[in-house]
Amino acid sequence: MPSTELNEIKANFIQGLSQISQFWGLPKSMGAIFAVLYLSPNALSLDEIVEETTFTKGAISTSVRTLARMGLVHRQTKLGDRKDYYFAEDDFYKVIRSILKGRENSEFSRAIDSVGATLENLQASPNQERGAEDWVFAENRVIEMKSFFDNLDNLVHVIAALETMNQNTVQKVIRLLKK
């Protein structure tokens, strides 16, 4: 039976990660689940997670799968045991890269593509209109924005493709930027 005080400290931590989760527009439950797993020395089953949080099995089931898709937790199955066990990924840099990789398929990149589509629309239009002040202005603006997104996209690809990424990687970038 664990000490009450540790449980209190854990509860604070759980709440903290829940808020962070919420800040990023994710369900609070996801932060809570990750916090529980992150502090647990051994992998936990769905029901164990339910016990440690204020959520029901259904909510945990869906949230924990989302976490797994993002690479924040991993599923583990034990031989001769029907339960699934989950544990937290503790390499956060790996998580970042995993999320950036998944970004390709996402709703986000489809939205980004729409900027490219806008540019094509503008450029494919009949010539007589093209001279108008508004058209020229809009076209230049959209070109600028696309260039920005493309640049960021490059960066994301490079990060996602890194063999390794760690504290040191960030330090190097910081040193570069400070120059």
Add this chain to the structure above:
Amino acid sequence: MPSTELNEIKANFIQGLSQISQFWGLPKSMGAIFAVLYLSPNALSLDEIVEETTFTKGAISTSVRTLARMGLVHRQTKLGDRKDYYFAEDDFYKVIRSILKGRENSEFSRAIDSVGATLENLQASPNQERGAEDWVFAENRVIEMKSFFDNLDNLVHVIAALETMNQNTVQKVIRLLKK
């Protein structure tokens, strides 16, 4: 009277930015407002923005101020004219830095601080408990997480403090990472 086709293209663009906005957990209206201003050669009044979007004045009023706080749009007042006019910031790198700067005061950093607080709680606890397996494990985990956050925090500060940031800055980082 502008051509219908330009308006159609604009409408698509507006919808695209609305989706991006939504993806980041922000109101769709913010994306729409920014899109309208971004494509407009001249600054627009509240009422003009209302005309170009599907939202009411109240909604635009609050959203446009949020955008201004984030540095994505700017307010302009003309002498002898009571209206406020808004125009889009077109230097997206400036926007990034402006957002990172604002981050300090935010709910987010308060949540991050809670990780530090958890660590202090763990370390300030009575010694007799400290040896327990769970405590040691939790303490190490929280130390790791705090170190990760501190590292990111450094990066954010450096970026926010840059005198200039542009495509070239990103290129340099990409080159560094590719090595």
Add this chain to the structure above:
DNA sequence: TACTATATTTAGTTATAACTAAACACACAA
């Protein structure tokens, strides 16, 4: 001072997404 054009705030509504409780599906065991 009162009037007018504007922006902001507010109270109430609507839309959305998280969550619950319970039914369901599945795999394994007897």
Add this chain to the structure above:
DNA sequence: TTGTGTGTTTAGTTATAACTAAATATAGTA
């Protein structure tokens, strides 16, 4: 097969946040 322990899905509920319409505040003008 049936029964049992598990994870998943679903229909309905609740909580939250965006939005609307209208009232209010504000700043400039006569």
